[in-house]
Amino acid sequence: MTAFENPALAAFAAQLGAELVFAQVLIRRDGTSFALRHIEDAGALAESLRTIAIEELRALTQTTEAGAFRPLKSAPNLRRGWFARATNITELGTALDRLYPGALADWFAARAAQPPVTSYREFTARQTGMYRITTFPDDPRAAQITRACCDARFCLKRRLWTVPSLPTDTAADKSLIPCLEPCALLLEFARKVVRWEQEGELPSTVSPEEARQLREKLNQTGSSVRAADFESPENPRRLALLQQLATRD
Ligand code: SF4
Known part of the structure; x- marks a missing residue:
């Protein structure tokens, strides 16, 4: 060929x-x-x-x-x-x-007229075993998980798969490489977030002061924490998720 x-x-x-x-x-x-x-x-x-x-x-x-x-x-x-x-x-x-x-x-x-993209709901509905719980987050939570996991600071693929109320990424936001369906890292992150919620480890809100500290940590943490180590309180995706729970002054 x-x-x-x-x-x-x-x-x-x-x-x-x-x-x-x-x-x-x-x-x-x-x-x-x-x-x-x-x-x-x-x-x-x-x-x-x-x-x-x-x-x-x-x-x-x-x-x-x-x-x-x-x-x-x-x-x-x-x-x-x-x-x-x-x-x-x-x-x-x-x-x-x-x-x-x-x-x-x-x-x-x-580039196809109908790109083979999926959605958070379609994708998680197909999961079995320990990943079945990834269907649990409601739409706002699924959007928070996605925003935190797929942030341009952590991944350059432009997300084309959909989540209610969250626009897809543009090439200018990320890169020419599309993301057609959630990756293993997103799936694992979603599973962890559900677990934290079930175990009472996910606060419903964080104060403006806590949000400031989270921002500082996020700027400092760099590459020292493994991307998939969501148990670490310093994990950048975990910090980015918590930041979204901030209340306003
Ligand atoms: S699902 Fe995974 S590969 Fe796709 S944009 Fe998000 S972090 Fe990147």
């Missing part, structure tokens, strides 16, 4: 132009090849960056700069300081799949 028999890759190549930003990756067309680097290294000299092979890109995405595991490859904490060259469009497809697994296929699917 040639590259252009892959319709997603063909459509992507047609849209690429001289350069394109795909989440945190800058792709520059260079003759028939493509140069890739972190967007924050856009102005760096190629010689100052570590050249890595396409095959090494998957390993690059596994951990943050601080060495923490990245459960969500669309988190805005892709390592910097590297440079990779794809010698043709097929290699570019491979590179992007290593950096953002499945993203190109989802990008293509989202």
